[in-house]
Amino acid sequence: MYYIVVYDIKEERVNKVLKLMRKYLNWVQNSVFEGELTEGQFERLKIEIRKIINSNEDSILIYSMEQKWVNREVIGVERGDIGRII
Amino acid sequence: MYYIVVYDIKEERVNKVLKLMRKYLNWVQNSVFEGELTEGQFERLKIEIRKIINSNEDSILIYSMEQKWVNREVIGVERGDIGRII
Numbered sequence: 001m002y003y004i005v006v007y008d009i010k011e012e013r014v015n016k017v018l019k020l021m022r023k024y025l026n027w028v029q030n031s032v033f034e035g036e037l038t039e040g041q042f043e044r045l046k047i048e049i050r051k052i053i054n055s056n057e058d059s060i061l062i063y064s065m066e067q068k069w070v071n072r073e074v075i076g077v078e079r080g081d082i083g084r085i086i
Numbered sequence: 087m088y089y090i091v092v093y094d095i096k097e098e099r100v101n102k103v104l105k106l107m108r109k110y111l112n113w114v115q116n117s118v119f120e121g122e123l124t125e126g127q128f129e130r131l132k133i134e135i136r137k138i139i140n141s142n143e144d145s146i147l148i149y150s151m152e153q154k155w156v157n158r159e160v161i162g163v164e165r166g167d168i169g170r171i172i
Contacts, residue, residue, distance in 0.1 A: 076145045
């Protein structure tokens, strides 16, 4: 399954979340990661996320879909190195 | 078509982009909007975006898909008022 993760994390925790996300997904823009994960990888990522964040202050949006069903377009600068592979 | 828009805009332009996005889509998180648009609406939105941003400094990622193909999950705080309608 393909995942797009967008997060809004308090300053004191954001680097930990960034480091964690890099282990699983591709950085594409400020606070945005994308990539293919197995269900097992995704469940482990969520467990690790919950260990780091404060659920009353931080917010993580996770969109999941089959990669073939999503199109991705960039206006302006392409920040990540993922290119337009979708 | 359903759209997820994530933007990374220089300070001096971000309020204009925020105002524009609110005309077309639902705010769901810091720099993240979602919603259903017709093709015509989407094309007009892109024209208006290009009038506002500096394409050498700002970055806007636009994901498009049929709403039925995407699942959305929130960990932590649900910031937007869109709920979990996907």
